[in-house]
Amino acid sequence: QITLKESGPTLVKPTQTLTLTCAFSEFSLSTSGAGVGWIRQPPGKALEWLGLIHWNGRKDYSPSLSNRLSIVQGTSENQVVLTLTNLDPVDTATYYCAHRRVRGGSHYFDSWGPGTLVTVSS
């Protein structure tokens, strides 16, 4: 059974950089078709797709965040790291990582981490 878990700071000051780690098990990001996505959810609001790292190293980002967002494979082969620079209070949200599955031409998130709440405040 695939599992994922996010970790990182819970409180970050404005203008600082957020670094979150997604640790996962029971799949390999080097397997053809694998992918890990990041999604966030401000308190009481809707889900927002942030980006995706593919098995082949390709990355896709939300255009609204692409100048501040980076998703890379971690130092461990079972980790993915999200970096978001120049934080603002509007970046306060629960951040989720999720496993992207491909079936035929369809892509979807079939396993999610529990999420981690990040608050941006001075």
Add this chain to the structure above:
Amino acid sequence: DIQMTQSPSSLYASIGDRVTITCRASQGISTYLNWYQQKLGRAPKLLIFDSSILESGVPSRFSGRGAGTDFTLTISSLQPEDLATYYCQQSYRFPWTFGQGTKVEI
């Protein structure tokens, strides 16, 4: 970006009711439409992918249909455990986008 619009934004229903949620894409997305259920304080859970394929383990009272721009999620007989917010999401083109959610209250 492809905009996803859900309706209604919230609804009240009774146990046993048939509930239908609509999701409309701003352009055609074939059948690359997924549905997620999110209970309060929990991570989203995949219900349906590719518009109509039920994820393993999801009760058969959930069903989805649609293609192009118009999609529906139906709960055939609402149960107490279905209290949640439901989101559609397109994976036709990057950036992937979610609808604003439909809160189902009982």
